[in-house]
Amino acid sequence: MHSLVSYSFGKILMHNTLYRWQPAILAAAIAAAVSTTATAGGPTISAAVAQGPQSTGQMIVKLRAGAAEAAGASLQAVAAQHGVSLAKLRTLAVGATVFKLGRPLPLAEARALAQGLKAVDGVEYAEPDQILKADFTPNDPLYASLPQWHYNEPVGGIDLEAAWDTATGTGVVVAVLDTGYRPHADLVDNIIPGYDFIEDLTVANDGDGRDADAQDPGDWYKYLGVIPIDSSWHGTHTAGTVAAKTNNGIGLAGVAFNAKVMPVRVLGKGGGYTSDITDGIIWASGGKVEGIPKTTTPARVMNMSFGGTGECSAALQAAINAAAKRGTLSVVSAGNDAAEAGTKNPANCANVIPVAATGRDGARATYSNFGSIVRIAAPGGSGNEYVWSTLNTGKKTPVADAYAGYQGTSMAAPHVAGVAALIWSKNPSLSPKQVAKILITTARPFPASCEGCGSGIVDANAALAATPAP
Numbered sequence: 501m502h503s504l505v506s507y508s509f510g511k512i513l514m515h516n517t518l519y520r521w522q523p524a525i526l527a528a529a530i531a532a533a534v535s536t537t538a539t540a541g542g543p544t545i546s547a548a549v550a551q552g553p554q555s556t557g558q559m560i561v562k563l564r565a566g567a568a569e570a571a572g573a574s575l576q577a578v579a580a581q582h583g584v585s586l587a588k589l590r591t592l593a594v595g596a597t598v599f600k601l602g603r604p605l606p607l608a609e610a611r612a613l614a615q616g617l618k619a620v621d622g623v624e625y626a627e628p629d630q631i632l633k634a635d636f637t638p639n640d641p642l643y644a645s646l647p648q649w650h651y652n653e654p655v656g657g658i659d660l661e662a663a664w665d666t667a668t669g670t671g672v673v674v675a676v677l678d679t680g681y682r683p684h685a686d687l688v689d690n691i692i693p694g695y696d697f698i699e700d701l702t703v704a705n706d707g708d709g710r711d712a713d714a715q716d717p718g719d720w721y722k723y724l725g726v727i728p729i730d731s732s733w734h735g736t737h738t739a740g741t742v743a744a745k746t747n748n749g750i751g752l753a754g755v756a757f758n759a760k761v762m763p764v765r766v767l768g769k770g771g772g773y774t775s776d777i778t779d780g781i782i783w784a785s786g787g788k789v790e791g792i793p794k795t796t797t798p799a800r801v802m803n804m805s806f807g808g809t810g811e812c813s814a815a816l817q818a819a820i821n822a823a824a825k826r827g828t829l830s831v832v833s834a835g836n837d838a839a840e841a842g843t844k845n846p847a848n849c850a851n852v853i854p855v856a857a858t859g860r861d862g863a864r865a866t867y868s869n870f871g872s873i874v875r876i877a878a879p880g881g882s883g884n885e886y887v888w889s890t891l892n893t894g895k896k897t898p899v900a901d902a903y904a905g906y907q908g909t910s911m912a913a914p915h916v917a918g919v920a921a922l923i924w925s926k927n928p929s930l931s932p933k934q935v936a937k938i939l940i941t942t943a944r945p946f947p948a949s950c951e952g953c954g955s956g957i958v959d960a961n962a963a964l965a966a967t968p969a970p
Contacts, residue, residue, distance in 0.1 A: 557604040558629035559586065559614065560775055560815050562596035567622025575599075575623075578616040582609065589699070593782035593789045594818040598629060598775045607810075625814040632808040632845070633771035634678060634734045634910055648752060649860050650879030650887055650915065655947050656860040656957070658878065658915055660755060663960035667925040669756025674742050674921050675784035675799035675828075676914070677777060678735030678806070680716035680765035684890040684901045686751035687736065687761070690743045692797055694763035697780040703768040710792065714763040720896040721769040733892045735763060737906055738805050740890030741914035742921070752888060752903060755918025755960070756925065762799055767806060777804075778819040781830075785823035798826065800924050803917035804846060805833045805910035812849035824851045829932040831855060831917040833909035835869035841952075842873050853936055856953040857912040860885040863948035868909055870952030875936075876943050877953040878915035881907035919960045927970045942966045 563571055579586045585602035592598060605613065610628035617626035651660040673692065681691060694714035698704040706717040718731035739761045744754035764780045766772040783789045786798030802823065820830050830852040835844040847854040847869070857868040857880025864870060865882035881887045886905025893899045916939060923935050930938075942963045943956030 555604050555606045556610050556628045556630055556773075557601050558589070558773060558775065559599045559601060559610065559617070559626065560592070560596050560629050560813070561599060561617055561626045562594075562624040562814065564622050564624050571620055571622040574620045575617055578620060579613065581616065582613045584613070591790060592775055592815060593779050593787060594815050594822070596625075596815050596818075611810075627813055627815070629773050629775050630808050630810065630813065630845075631771045632767075632774060632777065632806045634732065634767050634806040648888055649885065650881075651753070651755075653860065656858060656862045656879055658755075658919065658957065659944070659959050659961040663919075663922060663964050666961075666964040667756075667922040668746075669743060669759030669918070669921040669925045671928065672756065672759045672801070672921040672924045673762050673797050673799045674756070674759050674917055675762045675764050675802045676735060676739045676742060677764045677766050677780050677784065677802060677804045678738055679719050679732065679767045680714045680735050681739055681761070681763040682716055682733060682736045682890075682892045682898055682901070684736060684740070684892070686744050686748070686901070686903075687740050687754075687890050689745055689748075690754070690757070690759065690761055691739075692760045692762050693795075694765070695780070695783060695792065695795070696765040697776045697783070698765060698768045698772065699776060700768075700773065703770060703772065705769050714765040716765070716892075716898075718894060718897045719767065719769050730895045731892070731897070733894075734767070734805070734910065735765070737889045737891055737904065738803060738910060738914045739763065741887065741911065742803060742918045744890055752890065755915055756921035759918070759921040759925070760797070762795070762797060771808075772806070774808075774813050774816055777806075778813075778815045781816070781819040781823050785826045785828035787822055787826065799828055801917045801920045802828055802830045803914050804830065804852075805908075805913045807833060807835045807844045807847055809843060810845055812845045816846055817849050817851075820846065820849055820851050824932055827932060829853070829920055829935055831913050831920065833857075833913040834871075834874050836867045836908050836910075837869055838867050839869055841869035841871040844869060848873055853916060853939065854954075855909060855913045855916050855958075856950070857881070857907075857909045858946075858950060858953065858957055859883060861948050862946055862950070862957060864950040864953050865907065865909075867907070868912075868953070870950075872952070874952055874954045875940055876916060876955055876958055877946070877950060878912035878958045880909055880912035881905065887911035916958050919958050919963055922960060923963055923967050926964055926967045929970050930967070938963050938966050
């Protein structure tokens with residue numbers, strides 16, 4: 501499924517100003533935008549950006565061996581019945597083919613088309629290429645003054661300072677699949693070469709397609725062609741929680757501050773396609789993606805703070821399974837809809853650790869998804885409390901380094917990814933299943949109500965205490 505991934509943070513506290521969506525204003529703006537775009541001569545909006553998570557312009561189809569020639573004409577015939585054509589874009593690393601549709605389809609129609617394509621003889625699976633969206637005592641001066649309550653407070657924190665006496669992430673690579681990164685002074689020393697997997701030029705917003713430059717040019721856009729959405733610098737924020745430099749005399753601290761972050765850019769304007777994310781997972785875990793050099797530093801942990809609606813994509817599941825076989829653990833955000841996490845992908849995929857968000861009081865954040873598939877929780881902020889990390893001041897394009905407080909399961913997941921890096925730093929011989937078991941079984945019981953949030957709040961010190969020596 502080729503999906504764009506949406507951002508999972510909710511509120512932003514930046515430069516001492518609180519920015520929140522005002523529902524009435526937003527509703528009026530959307531109504532005006534819909535009215536404008538419905539009139540003749542209304543603004544033309546790039547389908548890749550305007551379609552959002554509820555529509556897609558691409559389809560993923562996996563054919564059985566030897567079925568390509570026989571199935572081709574039948575696939576086009578089914579597509580024609582739905583008023584679209586199919587144009588092959590590329591073959592994914594998991595063996596499926598990405599097709600460009602003649603026009604974007606609402607997600608419900610795209611799913612109906614996929615059902616028709618699956619009925620063609622020789623088709624193993626077909627699914628919309630859905631758009632997913634992106635659902636810190638060192639000497640760093642902001643560490644105490646903000647504060648980074650989510651690290652050490654006994655109620656809502658993860659008991660991190662004590663854990664640092666045992667491990668700091670040395671020797672571990674964490675892949676952050678997100679919007680890319682900014683070379684922030686408090687982060688850049690821990691960045692290693694990554695890759696930009698965004699192929700659609702409009703989504704990419706950097707003037708080119710796939711390349712070895714994973715820097716974030718900004719993901720600003722106009723929703724429905726009218727409502728301005730500022731650049732989020734989401735990948736820089738999540739990467740800072742994983743591994744911002746510590747004891748460097750500036751800024752904040754990262755959970756595993758001696759680990760290395762490998763940025764894998766899969767989200768751009770409006771989110772990211774599932775097909776790009778699929779290839780990004782294969783590559784980050786050390787697999788081969790056609791036309792792209794293999795990484796020499798495969799990740800032990802992948803953080804994926806994004807999601808969309810519907811069942812787990814078959815292509816995405818194949819990539820996650822392949823990564824697990826190569827020894828890579830996938831940590832994902834549970835989503836920010838205050839809803840059942842089982843309806844969100846990739847949280848509902850197998851071989852992942854879905855993470856719910858808690859507030860400073862240790863209770864489930866009001867926005868956090870929940871349910872039986874959630875395995876663990878971590879601080880994501882709630883109310884007037886935020887998770888602080890690295891950012892940029894630019895509204896559209898990059899301007900200057902900054903620090904900002906965000907809320908969301910996007911902020912919770914990198915806490916768990918960082919603690920996984922600490923565990924592997926202590927004992928590199930462990931398997932992903934062993935690391936996951938340590939994370940889940942040592943989680944601290946919830947001090948407040950958090951039904952459907954998993955086994956507890958991730959506890960860095962307890963996890964390392966339970967980690968056997970190599």
